[in-house]
Amino acid sequence: MKYNALLFFVFVILYSCKNESTELPILGNQYEENGKVVHHKIRDWSFLNQDSITITNDQLSDNIYIADFFFTSCPSICPKVQREMLAIYKEFEDEPRVKLISFSIDPKRDTVGKLKEYAAKMEIDNSKWYMLTGDKDFTLDLAEDYFIVAYEDEEVPGGFDHSGKIILVDGNGHVRSFSEGTDETTTPKLINDIKTLLKE
Amino acid sequence: MTSKHFLKSSFLFTSFSIFLIFSGCNHQKFPQGQRIYSARCSNCHMPDGNGLGKLIPSLHNDNLALNSQHVVCTILNGINADSLGQTISVMPAFPDMTAVEMTNLINYLTSEFWKSGEVSKISNITQLVNDCRNSKK
Numbered sequence: 390m391k392y393n394a395l396l397f398f399v400f401v402i403l404y405s406c407k408n409e410s411t412e413l414p415i416l417g418n419q420y421e422e423n424g425k426v427v428h429h430k431i432r433d434w435s436f437l438n439q440d441s442i443t444i445t446n447d448q449l450s451d452n453i454y455i456a457d458f459f460f461t462s463c464p465s466i467c468p469k470v471q472r473e474m475l476a477i478y479k480e481f482e483d484e485p486r487v488k489l490i491s492f493s494i495d496p497k498r499d500t501v502g503k504l505k506e507y508a509a510k511m512e513i514d515n516s517k518w519y520m521l522t523g524d525k526d527f528t529l530d531l532a533e534d535y536f537i538v539a540y541e542d543e544e545v546p547g548g549f550d551h552s553g554k555i556i557l558v559d560g561n562g563h564v565r566s567f568s569e570g571t572d573e574t575t576t577p578k579l580i581n582d583i584k585t586l587l588k589e
Numbered sequence: 590m591t592s593k594h595f596l597k598s599s600f601l602f603t604s605f606s607i608f609l610i611f612s613g614c615n616h617q618k619f620p621q622g623q624r625i626y627s628a629r630c631s632n633c634h635m636p637d638g639n640g641l642g643k644l645i646p647s648l649h650n651d652n653l654a655l656n657s658q659h660v661v662c663t664i665l666n667g668i669n670a671d672s673l674g675q676t677i678s679v680m681p682a683f684p685d686m687t688a689v690e691m692t693n694l695i696n697y698l699t700s701e702f703w704k705s706g707e708v709s710k711i712s713n714i715t716q717l718v719n720d721c722r723n724s725k726k
Binding site (some may be wrong): 462464465466468469471475500502503506507509510511514565 | 632
């Protein structure tokens, strides 16, 4: 009897562990509309990539992607963030469902040609990692949808201030996880989250 | 002193000595140079000096150790390069770096990335700094 009680207790613990939700949450504010929960969603966008090809959010509906905001002449946090992006790129190099996007917040200097040169030096596959350039004001507004702070500031090196988060987005445009691009210790968790999202 | 007190004192002295030796071993040899590296270099060259692809070169390059003049001038003057018909800065210049700061930085780079064990003297680096500044005039 005593052993039966102990076995039951162990079973309950193991069962509760097994049923722990492994699904990633949808981040951001949510509200109810017509009895349905509406989650935070990234607005529609369209940019040119380093090959001068138009890329839209719609084209990524069958993918998941990670995104950051940067500019090629950034002398502060961008190289560190890009190094973490590169680590994630290498981890999922052979997983076609995972894409990477780097939005330039300095389109005046970051022309298509400049981004192509930058991507070549990073030795990346241009069909997997898009370096995007477009309208500056729209890009700075769009950053807010990714919970990134980005704005022009003449006082800071490079002329732009921005946060270095790397954002994980699902095919529906929902933000599902993030890491601090300036803190390499947060990258392994994001890599795990990408693997979790791939199973959904 | 009784033998008990002697043993106790000897034990404490030995323990303290071992502590000093080990704390000395873990201590960064050039902390001033490390601070300068963290403030001015590590954002691009990374804390481990590995750089970023072909975009930012790795500092684990023994050729750099053989050419202090080149390293000092590069830090003082930065690097400009042609990009799509325009001259752009690919490495910022640090023209105001003093010879003392430069010596600390070079010694940190030498011990951390080049492992040559060579320690530069301020007099030598001052000469290199002056040569670079004069050649730029």
